[in-house]
Amino acid sequence: MREASRDRLKAFLTLLPSIILIGIFVYGFIGNTVWISMTDWGGDGALALEPTMNFVGLANYSDLFTGFLSSGFRQDLVNAVYYSIMLLVGAIGLGMFIAILLDQKPKGEDILRTIFLYPMALSFIVSGTIWRWLLAPQGGVNVLPTYVGLPPLTFQWTSSTKAILEFNWQNLIQIFLYIASFALILVGLWILKNNQKRAVKYWLGPGIIVGLIAWFGGGLFPEALFMEETHGFNLATLGIIMATIWQYSGYTMALYLAGFHGISQDLRDAAMLDGASNASYYRHVAIPMLKPITISAVIILSHISLKMFDLIFAMTGPDNAQTGHPALNMYMTTFRANDFARGAAIAIVLFMVAAMFIVPYVVSQYRQRTKG
Amino acid sequence: MSKPTTTTSRITIGTISMYGALFFLALFFLMPAYMAIVTALKPPAEINLSTAWELPSKFHWSSFSDALSLLKSNIVSSVILTVCATTLSTVLGSLNGYVFSKWKFKGSEFIFTLFLFGMFIPYQVILIPLFQTLRAMNLYGGLPGLILAHVVYGLPITTLIFRNFYSQIPTALIESARLDGAGFFSVYTRIVFPLSIPGFVVTGLWQVTQVWNEFLWGICLTRHADNPITVGLAQLAGGQAVSWNLPMAGSIMAAAPVLLIYIFLGRYFIRGLLAGSVKE
Structure with missing residues (x-):
């Protein structure tokens, strides 16, 4: 028994360096980037080893999505x-x-x-x-x-x-609602064959409601920008x-x-x-x-x-x-x-979009492994 | 293949259109390779847009030696980088895979999942802290820092491939060795490691192609003197007034090592390719 537990300790110690490396270089760094994205790190002296960084909250994000000069990013x-x-x-x-x-x-x-x-x-x-x-x-x-x-x-x-398929960024909220409605209805139609009740109750119904809200309430939503800005498929x-x-x-x-x-x-x-x-x-x-x-x-x-x-x-x-x-x-x-803070904010936006796909995938693989 | 219940003429039409489709698809896939070779072999004066597809009047090999002299230091950097990063990440991946498949402990599946997640992140999200950390460790600009990055972010995939590989080794084999008194490391060196050669080939080849082809860290984390081949090639091709024979010759040279691996050891390469997505 003593032998076995010592072996188990050896196994864990073998893994430990990799756990520490992944912990710091993946999770620690992601956290650090989140923090950087909420500061004003940039400009003169940005390349100092210990640059001045002040907390600015979500200012970088709101500038990326609604700022006058950020239409390139959009x-x-x-x-x-x-x-x-x-x-x-x-x-x-x-x-x-x-x-x-x-x-x-x-x-x-x-x-x-x-x-x-x-x-x-x-x-x-x-x-x-x-x-x-x-x-x-x-x-x-x-x-x-x-x-x-x-x-x-x-x-x-x-x-x-x-560019084709252009839309006005001012209507961002409305567009998001349309996309959400479209996705809900699509999933609803997909499972309609197997489970009619569930499809209507959880997917089709909400999808249609969201779509109607976007359709009729279009003018009521706050506009994301103060001027018209079109984006499309270049x-x-x-x-x-x-x-x-x-x-x-x-x-x-x-x-x-x-x-x-x-x-x-x-x-x-x-x-x-x-x-x-x-x-x-x-x-x-x-x-x-x-x-x-x-x-x-x-x-x-x-x-x-x-x-x-x-x-x-x-x-x-x-x-x-x-x-x-x-x-x-x-x-x-x-x-x-x-402009490190802004770069970090862009990276986090990319990461969030990627995480929408990856997290469910990795979690479902984890479930399958622990089940089997 | 199909049973002769249908008329022969229908089969023939189907077969002809299948081969026709395959033929045109193959042409589409080979088109860039043809263009690269033809352009690399032309003397600069003969390269112009309207005759780009035509064969050179005579083979002009000196583009390759010119490109080689421009990219020599990049190739040296890339070889050192690839050898070191591949060796380290493969050995670590093998040990990790051994633990994750044969020494499972409470929470090991969860830790493995946390490892896997590291494979799918867009690397932009760790780039700035990585840049700062390497600077603080005095590793920014040279190859050791780049090697460190490749080893750490290579761990998820190498661990995954070895874990799946080792799960095929029967547990009974391990148990009987332990009854004979073999401990954690002697089970590895006596049983697991000798069976691992195909695993090392698959993982090693995968890492070689990944490290050799990588660009983002190369351009963000190294100074000019230590730039890897991809950065050297991008600079060679990036100038506005480039004469296209040089970038094409450089592309062929940068592609050659990984293409040779792919052509001669393709089966192992494909196994690495599928490891990231198909569960065993």
């Missing part, structure tokens, strides 16, 4: 949201499509898989440098149609100033989205392919005997079975798109207004402008 945030959505749809859709094609066991499957996955091994700086050259306005992708006799494309991939980010999809759909392909291979051949044969066509096998059997994989892919891709820094840096430089991203803004604000 556009970056909007860019990041559109970027995440487009990346999720694009990379999961394309990756799943390729995985289904490769699941038919075509000839040369090994080589094809290698071709689809090699971008994952590259640094974003490498792929960004190459894509910047590919998306040059008068060359690269834009001249490809001329090889089949069509006129060249004229789209300004990373420098277009056009078309210049399409080039970056395309490059990211190119780099990450191989990853989702690998995830789904591993999942497809894990489904037993018996199950597949049974589905086919029941008269399922190939398409309906994937639609009704395989893809629903791989829901955990889809969830993993959503978490990992949204985490990647929220911290995206290197690729945009390499494709358009760190300070391109059209293709900005909060991660780049944080870098410029902190390390070029020495």
Whole structure:
């Protein structure tokens, strides 16, 4: 018994250095960044080892969201949201499509898989440098149609100033309510089949009420800004989205392919005997079975798109207004402008958005592990 | 594959469109690699936008030696960084994984979850305290500080891969060794470690590609003399009047080590890739 408890102590002591390191470098540092974001650290003398820092509460945050001079940050945030959505749809859709094609066991499957996955091994700086050259306005992708006799494309991939899906930041509260209403109704419709009562009571009903409040009460909400400020989906980010999809759909392909291979051949044969066509096998059997994989892919891709820094840096430089991203803004604000407090506030905003996805994911994995 | 219940012509059309789709997708995925190689091999005078896709009239290899001389110190930094950071984080990850899978204690699953969370944070959120701490420790600007950062933030993934790997070692094996009088460390050195070689390969390769490809810490935490390859390449390509053969040659050189790993040891690389998302 003495031996066993001494061994247990040794096990804990082996782990201890890592616990301390993670404790300080992850949790301590996050706490420290929260504190910094509530100070006025910046400006002259910011780089002193012990800079002067005064507590200012949430002033940095309210400036980021409603300040006159922070419209750049707000556009970056909007860019990041559109970027995440487009990346999720694009990379999961394309990756799943390729995985289904490769699941038919075509000839040369090994080589094809290698071709689809090699971008994952590259640094974003490498792929960004190459894509910047590919998306040059008068060359690269834009001249490809001329090889089949069509006129060249004229789209300004990373420098277009056009934007679509614009909205007025003044109506921020209303927009949030619409999004909340949309999400509630969507979830409600999703579970309507399984549990009608619950769907109506907890999701559809509240969703419709929130939507009505946003619709009729629109004029009553305080405006987030004193002047009109439109933000939208900047078309210049399409080039970056395309490059990211190119780099990450191989990853989702690998995830789904591993999942497809894990489904037993018996199950597949049974589905086919029941008269399922190939398409309906994937639609009704395989893809629903791989829901955990889809969830993993959503978490990992949204985490990647929220911290995206290197690729945009390499494709358009760190300070391109059209293709900005909060991660780049944080870098410029902190390390070029020495405005540490504001940089910390941007980092915390990014962290909060990421945490909305990550915390439920990590917690549910924890529950599964302790249950099993 | 499918049963011959459908008519042959339908199968043929399906097969043709499948191969057609795969062919065009493969072209799309290979397009950047082709462009990088073709541009790197052209003499600067031959590079212009309208003929970017055409092959060089004759191979011009000196872009590679030019880019190499510009990036030499970055490559040296990156090699030192990658070797040190990978070794340390892999060894620590192996020990942690051993504890988390074979020496579970009350709360160990919770601590493991706290480790995992560290893998998913956007690193911007720890960047400023990291910068300040490294400065206070006199580690800012050089490689030791960067190595420390890579080791600490590499711990979650290396621990995760080893934990999943070790959970496949039967507990009975460990128990019988302990009945023979083996303690915590001798179980590790006699039983667990010798079985770990594939685990070390998967984790090591994953860490090598991560550390080699990393950019954010490289640019924020090192001074010019110690910049890793990604920062060197970004500076090489970032100038406005660049002649594109140099960045392309530099990109190929920066990609070569990880691409070789991927092509020759792809199975291990994919296992690392899937470890972060698919539960065992």
